[in-house]
Amino acid sequence: MAMNDSWAQDDPTQHERPRLGCGRDLDEVWASIDEPPSAHEQHCEDCRSARASLHHLASVTDSMREKDRTDPELQPGTRVREAIMMVARAEVRRGRRAPLARTGFGAVDISEQALTALIRFAASTLPGVRARRCSISTTGPGGTRAPSGDPVDVTDVRITLRVALPSTMRIPPAMVSLRERVGAIVQSQTSITMKQIDIVVEDLYDL
Amino acid sequence: MISDQPLRARVVDLDLVVEQLRAVLLAEPGLVRLEPTVRSTVQRLKLMSVAVFQQTFRPAGEDPTVSVTDGLTLSLTGTTVNVHIDIATDIAHPALVLSERLQAITAETIQRNGLTTGMIDVTILAIEGTPRSRPAETPIEG
Numbered sequence: 001m002a003m004n005d006s007w008a009q010d011d012p013t014q015h016e017r018p019r020l021g022c023g024r025d026l027d028e029v030w031a032s033i034d035e036p037p038s039a040h041e042q043h044c045e046d047c048r049s050a051r052a053s054l055h056h057l058a059s060v061t062d063s064m065r066e067k068d069r070t071d072p073e074l075q076p077g078t079r080v081r082e083a084i085m086m087v088a089r090a091e092v093r094r095g096r097r098a099p100l101a102r103t104g105f106g107a108v109d110i111s112e113q114a115l116t117a118l119i120r121f122a123a124s125t126l127p128g129v130r131a132r133r134c135s136i137s138t139t140g141p142g143g144t145r146a147p148s149g150d151p152v153d154v155t156d157v158r159i160t161l162r163v164a165l166p167s168t169m170r171i172p173p174a175m176v177s178l179r180e181r182v183g184a185i186v187q188s189q190t191s192i193t194m195k196q197i198d199i200v201v202e203d204l205y206d207l
Numbered sequence: 208m209i210s211d212q213p214l215r216a217r218v219v220d221l222d223l224v225v226e227q228l229r230a231v232l233l234a235e236p237g238l239v240r241l242e243p244t245v246r247s248t249v250q251r252l253k254l255m256s257v258a259v260f261q262q263t264f265r266p267a268g269e270d271p272t273v274s275v276t277d278g279l280t281l282s283l284t285g286t287t288v289n290v291h292i293d294i295a296t297d298i299a300h301p302a303l304v305l306s307e308r309l310q311a312i313t314a315e316t317i318q319r320n321g322l323t324t325g326m327i328d329v330t331i332l333a334i335e336g337t338p339r340s341r342p343a344e345t346p347i348e349g
Contacts, residue, residue: 105310
């Protein structure tokens with residue numbers, strides 16, 4: 001396939017672009033490689049040769065790509081796949097992010113999972129309280145519920161915490177202590193002041 | 208003869224900076240571990256395979272632009288380094304305060320290596336601890 005680079009002297013910005021002997025840009029020929037040859041391409045020796053070479057290149061590339069897909073040597077090992085899947089599953093569980101601060105260095109945020117784990121931990125520091133599920137909700141503008149992919153709005157954190165208590169525990173004072181404990185620990189760890197802490201006593205257990 | 212031409216700063220090896228930073232951060236009380244993420248894991252695998260290619264084809268003296276280890280990603284543009292840190296912290300240390308301290312330590316480490324600090328973002332992915340028994344407290348009984 002005859003190539004010509006004399007055109008580059010006329011247009012220095014086109015210096016790297018290869019052209020055929022007939023003056024056509026090789027990229028132009030490549031762009032129409034899947035179409036039938038034009039009238040010029042049917043008669044031009046340079047274009048015919050270029051098309052044949054490009055067809056060969058494309059078929060070799062396709063064949064190599066296809067071979068790579070099934071080549072056992074190029075597949076990730078079981079350990080690599082397991083490591084990626086383990087991290088992927090953990091990341092899905094971590095949920096949304098809540099922005100905590102923006103310092104002079106950059107941003108600090110916390111995952112929703114870390115926040116709910118912290119809340120459950122805070123609840124279980126109260127003797128007798130067994131923390132169960134915890135969910136966090138924030139409302140969007142106008143009181144609508146924020147989409148699940150959005151970051152948690154830290155100015156409007158509302159939680160629902162489900163707990164089990166000993167059957168001998170007096171529930172009203174326990175709820176006051178629990179709210180104080182959860183609020184204080186979350187505040188000291190993250191600086192988030194929760195707007196609403198709903199507690200559901202879903203079970204009583206015998207001591 | 209001493210040249211008065213300013214020397215252009217150049218990173219010898221960003222991987223060394225990331226390893227040094229990792230050691231400095233993990234020595235900080237309250238940091239349980241640097242957490243791997245899909246992003247950092249895939250990036251690290253990608254870089255490992257690209258590194259083999261670059262050993263042959265990268266022009267001599269060209270700097271690596273991204274370096275990743277579990278929970279720590281450094282990207283270099285010119286002499287400016289942007290950092291992302293994913294952490295698990297100990298409940299005994301306030302997570303936000305610790306994160307801010309880690310940002311400062313990171314900036315200091317980067318500057319000590321003659322580089323400019325860009326953005327240093329921290330994500331808290333876990334706060335860990337076990338409820339300690341409080342002998343003074345008893346359940347509120349009716």
